[in-house]
Amino acid sequence: MTTDPALHPVRNLSLLRDRNDAAVLRAVRAGAENGISRVELAAHTGLTAQAISKITARLLAEGLLTEAGRERVAGQTGKPRTLLRLVPRARFALGAQLGRRGIRLLQVDLTGTVTARAEAAVDPQGEPGPVLDRLAAMVDDLTAGPTAQRVLGLGLACPGPLDTRDGVLHQVTGMPGWHGLHLRDEMEARTHLPVIVEKNTTAGVLSRLGPDNRAFVYLGDGVGAGLVLGGRVHRGARTNAGEFGHQCVDPTGPLCACGARGCLEAVCLTALRARRTDEAARALGIAVANLVRLLDVEDISLGGTTLLDDPDPFETAIRTELATRIPDPHWQHVTLTRAPRLAIPQGAAALALTRLFL
Numbered sequence: 294m295t296t297d298p299a300l301h302p303v304r305n306l307s308l309l310r311d312r313n314d315a316a317v318l319r320a321v322r323a324g325a326e327n328g329i330s331r332v333e334l335a336a337h338t339g340l341t342a343q344a345i346s347k348i349t350a351r352l353l354a355e356g357l358l359t360e361a362g363r364e365r366v367a368g369q370t371g372k373p374r375t376l377l378r379l380v381p382r383a384r385f386a387l388g389a390q391l392g393r394r395g396i397r398l399l400q401v402d403l404t405g406t407v408t409a410r411a412e413a414a415v416d417p418q419g420e421p422g423p424v425l426d427r428l429a430a431m432v433d434d435l436t437a438g439p440t441a442q443r444v445l446g447l448g449l450a451c452p453g454p455l456d457t458r459d460g461v462l463h464q465v466t467g468m469p470g471w472h473g474l475h476l477r478d479e480m481e482a483r484t485h486l487p488v489i490v491e492k493n494t495t496a497g498v499l500s501r502l503g504p505d506n507r508a509f510v511y512l513g514d515g516v517g518a519g520l521v522l523g524g525r526v527h528r529g530a531r532t533n534a535g536e537f538g539h540q541c542v543d544p545t546g547p548l549c550a551c552g553a554r555g556c557l558e559a560v561c562l563t564a565l566r567a568r569r570t571d572e573a574a575r576a577l578g579i580a581v582a583n584l585v586r587l588l589d590v591e592d593i594s595l596g597g598t599t600l601l602d603d604p605d606p607f608e609t610a611i612r613t614e615l616a617t618r619i620p621d622p623h624w625q626h627v628t629l630t631r632a633p634r635l636a637i638p639q640g641a642a643a644l645a646l647t648r649l650f651l
């Protein structure tokens with residue numbers, strides 16, 4: 294249970310001059326709720342007591358840490374240890390989900406708790422400019438006031454295909470005017486904040502810590518999957534892994550928005566439009582079982598508006614297909630959960646938070 298988006302920087306946006314400062318902040322964040330002592334910090338980070346003393350003094354002065362009482366260690370005499378805790382509202386991060394139906398924007402504190410949110414209906418079928426202007430206005434509104442100077446950045450989750458490294462979109466289905474758009478640069482120019490562009494499904498899988506091999510399976514206006522494999526986000530050679538919805542499941546099936554025939558996404562969406570939910574659910578269930586057999590993930594969270602609006606048939610079909618297609622389902626057990634509705638913008642915000650924890 295060690296996965297942390299902080300271990301997988303998209304690009305170097307680190308806010309701290311000293312990597313050891315970030316290591317200390319990570320250890321404090323991972324420590325007990327009532328705080329962690331300097332002695333424990335030294336043990337967790339491998340830094341000397343002297344280094345810990347200097348770093349914590351700096352982080353206390355910057356307002357990122359606070360002293361949170363004292364702890365007497367059983368069997369030890371002498372001075373009780375001072376506990377240190379994160380100051381949740383010392384900094385904030387923004388996470389946005391830009392979808393085919395609208396924009397969701399969240400502000401979170403250092404613990405990932407949502408502190409403000411906004412939504413807007415937009416039409417991404419046309420030119421991107423007005424949509425980006427609207428998102429920038431929402432960012433301005435949400436960060437107005439005394440917290441403005443304490444916002445670390447904006448994580449922006451979008452449908453793929455896209456290149457996370459340069460923040461450029463590539464032929465997103467249903468958004469033809471966005472092909473080739475330098476989304477990161479456009480939003481950085483509008484918001485004056487560091488922006489990380491990430492695929493919506495990858496943001497989804499980063500919305501929580503979890504087992505080292507896990508997936509976020511998404512059914513909304515499209516179908517996709519975000520992957521954490523071996524404790525690391527799996528983005529692939531061009532950062533475009535997880536186009537789970539565009540695996541061919543029927544070579545003679547319906548034409549997909551991507552131009553190919555018989556993609557899982559086309560099969561699911563065609564069945565759903567015809568109100569054949571069971572057919573869509575079975576197709577998704579088979580694909581999830583294939584994913585488990587291919588990658589041996591042990592934990593799958595299900596997200597996306599379409600699925601979460603009517604989850605039962607999908608969960609039932611996925612459980613059925615896992616039970617019948619995995620040779621030893623007790624040994625290769627898969628935990629299936631429903632993701633929160635805000636998982637994608639929360640995961641995007643978690644990426645922006647990494648500026649402090651990298």
Ligand SMILES: [Zn+2]
Pocket residue numbers: 538539549550551552553556558559
């Ligand atoms: Zn397709």
